[in-house]
Amino acid sequence: MTIREAAAALGAEILHDKFTDADLSGAYTSDLLSDVMANAKDGGALITIQAHKNTVAVATLVNISVIIVCNSRPIPEDFLASAADEGIALLLTKENQFTVSGKLYKLLN
Numbered sequence: 001m002t003i004r005e006a007a008a009a010l011g012a013e014i015l016h017d018k019f020t021d022a023d024l025s026g027a028y029t030s031d032l033l034s035d036v037m038a039n040a041k042d043g044g045a046l047i048t049i050q051a052h053k054n055t056v057a058v059a060t061l062v063n064i065s066v067i068i069v070c071n072s073r074p075i076p077e078d079f080l081a082s083a084a085d086e087g088i089a090l091l092l093t094k095e096n097q098f099t100v101s102g103k104l105y106k107l108l109n
Contacts, residue, residue: 012091019089
């Protein structure tokens with residue numbers, strides 16, 4: 001399943017178009033960025049409420065393809081610009097992490 005297909009299935013908004021529509025290899029849900037660095041897998045999605053530039057930096061370190069921000073969190077302009085600059089897709093959803101994690105798990109398995 002590609003990033004755009006996942007966004008459509010989740011009803012999530014794609015916030016910029018400066019990314020490669022890659023196949024997702026999995027997902028990781030966490031709001032603790034050190035946990036993401038230690039455990040997230042290459043080419044997956046990060047499901048979080050952390051909407052700041054450091055989230056993009058961590059996603060870049062572990063080669064995350066897409067950040068899914070939950071709970072309709074406000075998206076700062078520098079966060080959006082950083083994700084676009086790094087080619088990391090950025091999605092926004094009104095749903096919480098539990099719901100998004102369950103839906104994405106079902107879609108990917």
